[in-house]
Structure formats: structure tokens, C-alpha cells
Amino acid sequence: MDDRQVAKWADDIVFSETGKHLDHIQQSILRGTWQRQKYPEIAKNCNRSSPHIRKEASKLWKLLSQTLGEDINQSNFRPTVERWQFSIVSSHFGDYAQVGKFKVCGNSPQSQQTPNSENSNQETSSKTKLQLRIDLGDAPEPTLFYNRTSELSTLENWILGRTRLITILGLSGIGKTALTLQLIPQIQHEFDRIIWRSLRNSPPLASLQTDLIQFFSQQQETELPYLIDYLRSHRCLIILDDIQTIFSSGQLAGNYQPGYENYGAFFKQITESSHNSCLILLSWEKPREIAALEGENRPCKSLQLNGLGTEAQEIFREKGLAEPEKWLELIDLYRGNPLWLNIVATMIQDLFGGSVSEFLSYDTLFLGDLESLLYQQCDRLSESEKQVIFWLASEAAPVEISKISANLELSPSSLLQAVQSLGRRLLIETVKQGEKTLFTLQPVLMEYVKNQCLKFG
Numbered sequence: 001m002d003d004r005q006v007a008k009w010a011d012d013i014v015f016s017e018t019g020k021h022l023d024h025i026q027q028s029i030l031r032g033t034w035q036r037q038k039y040p041e042i043a044k045n046c047n048r049s050s051p052h053i054r055k056e057a058s059k060l061w062k063l064l065s066q067t068l069g070e071d072i073n074q075s076n077f078r079p080t081v082e083r084w085q086f087s088i089v090s091s092h093f094g095d096y097a098q099v100g101k102f103k104v105c106g107n108s109p110q111s112q113q114t115p116n117s118e119n120s121n122q123e124t125s126s127k128t129k130l131q132l133r134i135d136l137g138d139a140p141e142p143t144l145f146y147n148r149t150s151e152l153s154t155l156e157n158w159i160l161g162r163t164r165l166i167t168i169l170g171l172s173g174i175g176k177t178a179l180t181l182q183l184i185p186q187i188q189h190e191f192d193r194i195i196w197r198s199l200r201n202s203p204p205l206a207s208l209q210t211d212l213i214q215f216f217s218q219q220q221e222t223e224l225p226y227l228i229d230y231l232r233s234h235r236c237l238i239i240l241d242d243i244q245t246i247f248s249s250g251q252l253a254g255n256y257q258p259g260y261e262n263y264g265a266f267f268k269q270i271t272e273s274s275h276n277s278c279l280i281l282l283s284w285e286k287p288r289e290i291a292a293l294e295g296e297n298r299p300c301k302s303l304q305l306n307g308l309g310t311e312a313q314e315i316f317r318e319k320g321l322a323e324p325e326k327w328l329e330l331i332d333l334y335r336g337n338p339l340w341l342n343i344v345a346t347m348i349q350d351l352f353g354g355s356v357s358e359f360l361s362y363d364t365l366f367l368g369d370l371e372s373l374l375y376q377q378c379d380r381l382s383e384s385e386k387q388v389i390f391w392l393a394s395e396a397a398p399v400e401i402s403k404i405s406a407n408l409e410l411s412p413s414s415l416l417q418a419v420q421s422l423g424r425r426l427l428i429e430t431v432k433q434g435e436k437t438l439f440t441l442q443p444v445l446m447e448y449v450k451n452q453c454l455k456f457g
Ligand SMILES: Nc1ncnc2c1ncn2[C@@H]1O[C@H](COP(=O)(O)OP(=O)(O)OP(=O)(O)O)[C@@H](O)[C@H]1O
Pocket: 143, 144, 145, 146, 147, 148, 170, 171, 172, 173, 174, 175, 176, 177, 178, 179, 283, 284, 308, 338, 339
């Protein structure tokens, strides 16, 4: 945390307890103290006298001590906050299930008073205030994570720039969930509340909203009528994972299943209403209305997550593969998809004792367990999309759209829609050749589709 985040964090807690924000002088004292400045230096920075700052600081430490239930003063402020921060990050990212129970109320085992342990009570009470803010639901625990610095900084900038709706798009296994879990510790102090929910069981919007309101209303004395009211009254971060489950199978990308169309209006409302909260969607497909809402200067943005680059070699190192000089070739073939690379590395260990060159010596690309993953994604395609990818799989080189059109019995508009939809699912690759845009399938998908053609004729 930096000094600005610490001041905001303290302000949020004081506000939630007293209904009053810290004033400019109080924030300057916290920021200065965090930077290990003495009172005379803080006084100089805010054009006040040193005795005045000393007096204000004494009131501030008293206020914080009462609010946080722990004795806070100039000398212990920074170490105390660092201790809490460490414990909250490690409990969220080390033992989440416990935090999940902890958030609900003050009578969970962790928050009960332990005799003879006043310090631990104080710490627990202070931590409760923090933990009440974050509910990661059934998000998986973060595991090994390589790189993604540029994606993390893009997302952080969007959040700092008050983007209201962010969609992170990518094929299954590319790392959307892992990336977002990495993002949370980086931006958590920007928000008053953070909640993560997976839509894997396709909840109707009404039940999702009830769940979100239940969480947001925990620290609120009066219940507010609508979710948007909570998003206005606090800076909230909602992360919805596995969004693709609310879209129809067998149709173009981003079309809602019957009964789920109201999600579209919800996403639009989040983007267009005035508030400082943020909704992050993780999806295989881009929701239909996002394309119209997003833009560089708009509060709606999408991040297309591509594969890892050279850093994916760490996956192979960890799996103990041989011949590091061949690893980049493997990463390129599997387009840096970390899940695919993990599966392939296991296959290379099991079948070739870790020899990458032996694996690559075959003409065909082995898919193994990847087949079932690809099936899940390709099974969702519309008929016109299937026609396009089946035909593209027969072409070794990238082709122009006019060539696809000439070879398929699809009307021009159906063809364009199908190609655009495949792009929204990130299932086709584009290659620039001068002014022209050419289309192709990535090698893994090409192999998969060819296998399907052989199976089903
Ligand atoms: N940057 C990374 N470094 C190392 N491993 C990663 C990275 N990103 C993802 N992984 C690993 O790859 C696997 C797939 O990642 P993740 O579950 O985040 O993908 P996803 O895009 O959310 O997939 P899905 O859409 O199916 O939910 C996980 O085992 C994850 O730990």
C-alpha cells in the first residue's frame, strides 16, 4: 500500500463507523506518518504550525484507536497496518474458506473472544472490519503465476480511471481467473467492498442480485432498494466469472439464453449509470451489448487475454521437461495457453519421458485431454460458425473473407456474422498481409477440427 491508499483505507473505516470522513489535515497526518515523516515536516507540507499538527494528530490517534479497537499512535501506526494487511492478504489468498465464514457475522469461531488473549481479540476485531469488505465466494486459490505485468497494469489503470465495466475475454484455460485473482491485492484498497461470484450454475439475474445485495447490506444500517443504490453509496467491485454460461449454445456469440436477457440490461445500466463502482466480467464470449458500449474514452473496456510468451517456459521447467531449446516452439504451437501447456507437458512426461523433440517429431499435433476442453467451446458454435471453421481447417494458409464466402453456401450477411462471432469467441486468428486481413485457425483448433471431420465425415 502507498500513503494515499492507507489514507483512503483509514477514511473508509472511519466513515463506515462514524459516518464522517477524515479531513484534509487528518489525511495528511496519516500520509506523512506512513512515509515516516515527523510532525514538523508534516506541518510544513500542510502549511500549519507544528503544535497544531501535534494536537490534531493526538485527536486522530484517539479516533483511530476507538474505531479499530487497538491502541494506535504515531510510532505504531505503520507497523500495525502492515501487520493487518499481511494477515488479510494471506488469509484471503491462503485460507479463503475461513474468511468466507468469517465475513457473515460476528459470531463465527474466529471472531469469538478468546480468554487471556486481549491482543488477539483486538487484532481479530480490526481484521473483521477489513474482512467484512471482501467476499471471494468460491473463487479458486491463486497458484503459480508468471508474468502478465502489462495486463495487470492495464487493468489497474482502467480501475483507477473509474472504468465501470471491464470484460476479460479469452479461451478456456488462458488465465482469466488466475489474472483476476492476482489483480485483487493490487487494487483492493481502491474499493470499499469486493465480491466474487461464479455464474457457473447460471443463476438468474434476480437471485444474483439478491446475493450481491445481501453482501453489500451487511455493513449498512438501512437496506437500500436496488443494487445500483449500493454501487452508488460505496465504491464496490463485483467480479463475475464464467459469464459464458448465461449465453446460448448453438447461436452466435454473446446471445443470452432465454430468461437471461435481463443481464444485458444490467450490464448496460452498470456502464451508463453514474457511480464509482466497477463490474469485471470473465468470459469466453463477449456479451452482445459490450461491443456497442466500449471505447477508449468510455467507462466500458474489454481486455482480450492472449497466451503467455517466453515466461511460459517456467511451466515446462516446473514440470521437468528436457531440451529447453525446443520450448519456445511448443509454446508457439499451443499459443501460450497455460492450461494447454500444463496438459501437454504432462503428456510429454508420460509418453516421452520429458523429451520435447520426440513429441514434436510427429507430424500431427497431439491433443490428448485438450479434446474435451475444445469440445466444450466448439459445441457452443452456431451452424454457420461450424461451417466456417470446418472449411478453414481444410486450408493450410490464412485466407481472405471473400475466399471463405466463395466456398460456402452462406449468404454474405450470415458469413460476416459468423466470422465476427468466431472472432468474439477468439476462435479464429487474423493475419495482416499488406492492406488485407486474412483468417485462419490456430494450430490446436485446426487439429481438433480436422479430427472431428475425420470422425464425423
Ligand atoms: N500467468 C500464469 N502463470 C502460470 N499459470 C497460469 C497463469 N495463468 C493461468 N495459469 C494456470 O492455467 C490454468 C488455467 O487458468 P484459469 O483457470 O485462470 O483459466 P481461465 O481463463 O479462467 O479458464 P476458464 O475460462 O476455463 O475458467 C490454471 O491452472 C492456472 O493456474
